[in-house]
Structure formats: structure tokens, C-alpha cells
Amino acid sequence: MEGSNCSLRVNRQLLDPKFESYKLSLDPLPCYNVELDAAVAEVCLRDDQYTLDHMRAFGMYNYLHCNPWIPNSVFYVDQLERVMSFTVTLDTAMGKPIEVFRFPRDLNTCDSRLCSSMYFASAQWVTLSDGTGTLYIIRIGNQSGSVSGKWEIMFNQELGEPFIVVHSVSSVRDELHIIDVLLLSIEKDESDIKGSGFHVCLEWVSIARAQNEDNGKYEILKRRKLFGKSVPHYAAIEPLGNGVMMISYKPFRFIANDKDQPESSEDEKMDEDNKREPLYNWHQTGEDVTLTFQLPEGMTKEDLTIKFLPGEIDISLKDQGTFLKGQLYLDIDCESSAWIIKEGRSVEVTLTKREPGSTWAELVIGDKHGEYIVDPTQTAAIAEQLMHLTSEDMNPNPETEKPPCNAQELEECDLFLEDSTSLCRFDGARLKATHVVNLGSNPYLFTFVATPELMPCFALRHDVDALLWQPVSEQADNLWDHIATFNALAYLDGTKQD
Structure with a gap:
């Protein structure tokens, strides 16, 4: 993977080195129930969806979808193929679900169906997948308080293999209203003989219509695909659709189509450059x-x-x-x-x-274009300084002589590091990674939408704390801002792992 290596800049003012503990509350958590006319449309994995990636992408899917533009609203798809909406607040009971949209065709007849998914690109636009390979672009009518307005189909097209919607944004560029959507699917990989036989596909689809044509038709402007060997922990499109940011265990790369220049040729050029004299x-x-x-x-x-x-x-x-x-x-x-x-x-x-x-x-x-020449004397001096930390012999008396590392002294959360996990920013025009951050010692924890107009935040473990990072694509010198700290949250999360 190409791209300049970067690092995340921690805001030390948001760290609390004197934090001791949380105060345990014995107050019961509020619990509300609401009867549904039809159950949530849960789709079980098939026998041929047996890999860990299938489980992470589809088997552990959250069927409840929040609209960040209306914080109290929650959406789900039921077994009658309806998109239902209801309100949730912490001090009152839940409202009765109401229907806001119904899929125009029977979904149960599709044998390879996945779970339905959606993402709110803006307050007026939502991208919706029926789980059979069809993408819908929905315009939301005027909303009253927490009640969603009428949903109107502005675009629907079958794109191929079934997928789920990961993220989407709405923007106006070059007098075009463009909706960029990120779709995730897991496809057969005949070339992968030694592995699982599948690869993960993230397809970045741009759908556009002229801004001054209110009755114009939305059409696909561009389709780009990223292939990898693991389901990303985090993937989101920049607000203006210029790039994609991703956290993944294994690297991703763009696969060219007829309109885009193959990245393999770029790699070949870079290989030739690397063979030249510095x-x-x-x-x-x-x-x-x-x-x-x-x-x-x-x-x-x-x-x-x-x-x-x-x-x-x-x-x-x-x-x-x-x-x-x-x-x-x-x-x-x-x-x-x-x-x-x-x-x-x-x-x-x-x-x-x-x-x-x-x-x-x-x-x-x-x-x-340069080559670093290591000074042998400097290398020898560093090796001598580190000599006391290494040994070619096992400790013969671990009971009398304390070993340099005792596994029992490690916290459980120290045993689940994903050393190759990286945070990458991919450029949509050049079709390659421009920024790479190695997250080996800072594992991914969770995703959170702090500001709907911006990209979703992500939390990483930093020592025993959880640091919340806000991607800011406009800051070329610092793409990720440290905006909050959850003291000792990473320790609590890590010690619950089995």
C-alpha cells in the first residue's frame, strides 16, 4: 500500500493522568417495550456464508438505524418489507412505529438476499438497500418534529451482487447534486486458493443530477471498487466526495474499470522508480x-x-x-x-x-528519491544499549529470577492487538492511498456520529483510555482531530473480552 506514513496527534489537554475510577451507580436502567405489527426482518446466514468476514459484515449486523439529523428517530425494516420509524427518548416510553416506505417488490423470493440497510446522507436524502442488489435513493419530505416526512424514490437500480450500505453523503459540486454511497459485499475469489476463497468489495458509487433540473433524472456518474481481504472496522466518504477513509485489518486497493486508469500500472511505474538509482x-x-x-x-x-x-x-x-x-x-x-x-x-x-x-x-x-545510509558505528552503539533487554537463552530459574515478561502480569486487553491494522485515506481522483497510519498499538473500539455534517468519529484505544477522533478532510496537514477522551474505557472494554 502506497501513501505517506502519518501519525495521530494526541491532544494532551484532553487526557487526565489523575483519573482514578468511575463511581458505580445502583440505579436501574430504564427499559421500555413496544409491540410490533410485524417482526424485524432478520436474515440468517446461509451455509455458503461461512467465513469470519460474512459473520462480521452480515451476521452481527445492527437492524436498528439512527437518523443523526433527528437524534430521537430510529428506523428498521420489518418482515412485511416496510421501513418503519419510531421515536426513542430517555424519559418517556417509545412511540408506536409508523410506516414511511415500502419496497416495491417481494424480497423473500430472492435466495441470496442479505439484510436490508440504510444510511442518511443528509436531512433530506437517504440511501437504501433491499439486500438483493438494488440501490434506492430516497428523498425525504418535510419533517414535523421527530416525525419523518414522506419518502419518495428518486433513483433505483440493480447493481449486481447483494450488498449493504456502509456510508453515504450528499453534496453539490460543479452544479451537480451528487450522492456518494459506499456499498459492501463479499464476493467469490477464484484466485484465492490458500485463503477463504472470498474477498471483500467496497464499491464507491456516485449518483448525480443537474442542480437546476428539479425534475431531472438521477444517473450513475462513476463507480469505483476497493478490494481487500477483511471487513473494515470503519469506512466513510469525505463530505465533498473527494476521498474515502478506512480502518481495516488488511490493506485495500482500487480495482480499475474501463474509465479509470489501472492501479497496477501505477504500481509498476513505482516499482520501476524504486529500481532506479537514488x-x-x-x-x-x-x-x-x-x-x-x-x-x-x-x-x-x-x-x-x-x-x-x-x-x-x-x-x-x-x-x-x-x-x-x-x-x-x-x-x-x-x-x-x-x-x-x-x-x-x-x-x-x-x-x-x-x-x-x-x-x-x-x-x-x-x-x-533518496537512500538512507546507516552508520555502522551508530548501529553498534544502539545494539549495545539494548543488549540488556535481549537474551539468547531461556531463563533457567523463573521462580528465583524474575523473567523479563510474565504473561500473568499483562492485562487481558493487551492480548488482542491487531498489529497490522491501519487507518488509510484514499484519494478518489488518483485512486490510491495518500495517508497511512499504523494502528498496531491503538486498536479500533467503536464508531460514533458527533456532527451529522461531518464524517463519523471513531474511537481508538490509547493505553487504557479510549480516544475519540474526528476526521477533518479540509485539514491537509492534520486529517484527524482528537476531540474527546473516555477515561479507562478501553481497559473496561478489553477486560470483558474472552
């Missing part, structure tokens, strides 16, 4: 970073321009433009930094670290 080499000590590259034939010192800024570097060559430019991994001392031309037309640039002793993971953030 444009420059760099190494570091505790005090500085040294960059070395060859000056092209026919060029002199006057043809080379190097500019130092506290957090940036700009190297350009006459008649060839920029050689290297971008944000440095850490700030430098501009006055102490310098460059010289040595014998053999070798240019050596010395960058003095503003923070002596720091280690740079890369020279210019996101640049892949």
Missing part, C-alpha cells in the same frame, strides 16, 4: 544530517542554489528546476547549516539539528 544519499549523527548528491556534468557552483529554512530545504539546478524541495522531518539551525562541493563533483549538504540527539525517520517528508 538521486541522493543521506546519513545522520546526533548533531547533524548530511545529504550527498552528484552535480550534473557541465554545471558549476554558480548553477546550484540551496536555501535553508527552519523546517524546509530548497535545492534547485539551473535549467533543470527543483532538485529537492519540501518539509524537513525536524527543524534545523539555518545559520549553522552549510554546503560544499568536494572532489568528483560531489555536493555535500550539512544540516545542523535544532534538537541534538533526535533521530530523523526521513529527510524530506514524503520524498522517496
Whole structure:
């Protein structure tokens, strides 16, 4: 998976290091019952849906759907193929369910049917799947308080394999009203001989109509598919439909169609680029970073321009433009930094670290044209410092000599880490990952809609706390904001796992 490696920035002001415990309340939880005219349309898994991905996607599905634009409203599909709506409040009993929509055809005749699903793209638009492979775009009429307005079909089309709706957004772009919807299905994979024989498909469908045509027809504008080998924990489309963010245990990649450029060709180009000689080499000590590259034939010192800024570097060559430019991994001392031309037309640039002793993971953030040269003496020094933490021999006397790690001293929540889980942002135009965050030590916990106009938040474990993150696609330098902390919630969640 390509994309620049990023990290999540924790807001330390939202952490409480002095938090001790919760106060246990003995007050009973309110419980309300309401009689239904027809039971919820629960769809059981078939014998051929035997994988863990089938269970996660369809077997553990929540049949109740909340409308974040009307917080007290809840929707479900019953066995009479009706979409029912009712209100739920904490201080009163539930209201009687009312019908807001009925599927126009009999769904029980489809042998490969999945559970019906829906997502509210806005206060006026909802995307709906009947579980047989047909997608509906519904316009909601004027709503009165917590009562949903009339549902009117504006688009319905069979798209292929049965799917569930994961997320959808409504936006206006280039004088078009566009509804982007994310659909999840699990398909047979004949090429997967050693695995389960299935792969997970996330299809990103854009449906549009001219903004000034009130009676115009909605049509499919674009279809893009992401394939992976695990059901994502989280997947959502950015508010303006420019990209998709996803948390998954295994990586996803775009699969090209007739209109889009294959990503495989992009990968081949990147492989060819990786086989080329690096444009420059760099190494570091505790005090500085040294960059070395060859000056092209026919060029002199006057043809080379190097500019130092506290957090940036700009190297350009006459008649060839920029050689290297971008944000440095850490700030430098501009006055102490310098460059010289040595014998053999070798240019050596010395960058003095503003923070002596720091280690740079890369020279210019996101640049892949250089090669890092490891100093053997520095490697040996680090290995010597870590020698006391390792041993080639097992502890012969664990009773008398305390072992370096005792499994009984670990919390139960420490035993369920998914080391390869990652948070990715995929660009809809370039069809590839642009940002990747490794979540190995911060497992996914749950999803929550804090603001309907924004993408859903997700909670990650941070030590024993649960940190709530709000995706903000408009912030190119920080796509995820830490907005809240649930103290010790991750510990409580982890210790309940069997």
C-alpha cells in the first residue's frame, strides 16, 4: 500500500493522568417495550456464508438505524418489507412505529438476499438497500418534529451482487447534486486458493443530477471498487466526495474499470522508480544530517542554489528546476547549516539539528528519491544499549529470577492487538492511498456520529483510555482531530473480552 506514513496527534489537554475510577451507580436502567405489527426482518446466514468476514459484515449486523439529523428517530425494516420509524427518548416510553416506505417488490423470493440497510446522507436524502442488489435513493419530505416526512424514490437500480450500505453523503459540486454511497459485499475469489476463497468489495458509487433540473433524472456518474481481504472496522466518504477513509485489518486497493486508469500500472511505474538509482544519499549523527548528491556534468557552483529554512530545504539546478524541495522531518539551525562541493563533483549538504540527539525517520517528508545510509558505528552503539533487554537463552530459574515478561502480569486487553491494522485515506481522483497510519498499538473500539455534517468519529484505544477522533478532510496537514477522551474505557472494554 502506497501513501505517506502519518501519525495521530494526541491532544494532551484532553487526557487526565489523575483519573482514578468511575463511581458505580445502583440505579436501574430504564427499559421500555413496544409491540410490533410485524417482526424485524432478520436474515440468517446461509451455509455458503461461512467465513469470519460474512459473520462480521452480515451476521452481527445492527437492524436498528439512527437518523443523526433527528437524534430521537430510529428506523428498521420489518418482515412485511416496510421501513418503519419510531421515536426513542430517555424519559418517556417509545412511540408506536409508523410506516414511511415500502419496497416495491417481494424480497423473500430472492435466495441470496442479505439484510436490508440504510444510511442518511443528509436531512433530506437517504440511501437504501433491499439486500438483493438494488440501490434506492430516497428523498425525504418535510419533517414535523421527530416525525419523518414522506419518502419518495428518486433513483433505483440493480447493481449486481447483494450488498449493504456502509456510508453515504450528499453534496453539490460543479452544479451537480451528487450522492456518494459506499456499498459492501463479499464476493467469490477464484484466485484465492490458500485463503477463504472470498474477498471483500467496497464499491464507491456516485449518483448525480443537474442542480437546476428539479425534475431531472438521477444517473450513475462513476463507480469505483476497493478490494481487500477483511471487513473494515470503519469506512466513510469525505463530505465533498473527494476521498474515502478506512480502518481495516488488511490493506485495500482500487480495482480499475474501463474509465479509470489501472492501479497496477501505477504500481509498476513505482516499482520501476524504486529500481532506479537514488538521486541522493543521506546519513545522520546526533548533531547533524548530511545529504550527498552528484552535480550534473557541465554545471558549476554558480548553477546550484540551496536555501535553508527552519523546517524546509530548497535545492534547485539551473535549467533543470527543483532538485529537492519540501518539509524537513525536524527543524534545523539555518545559520549553522552549510554546503560544499568536494572532489568528483560531489555536493555535500550539512544540516545542523535544532534538537541534538533526535533521530530523523526521513529527510524530506514524503520524498522517496533518496537512500538512507546507516552508520555502522551508530548501529553498534544502539545494539549495545539494548543488549540488556535481549537474551539468547531461556531463563533457567523463573521462580528465583524474575523473567523479563510474565504473561500473568499483562492485562487481558493487551492480548488482542491487531498489529497490522491501519487507518488509510484514499484519494478518489488518483485512486490510491495518500495517508497511512499504523494502528498496531491503538486498536479500533467503536464508531460514533458527533456532527451529522461531518464524517463519523471513531474511537481508538490509547493505553487504557479510549480516544475519540474526528476526521477533518479540509485539514491537509492534520486529517484527524482528537476531540474527546473516555477515561479507562478501553481497559473496561478489553477486560470483558474472552
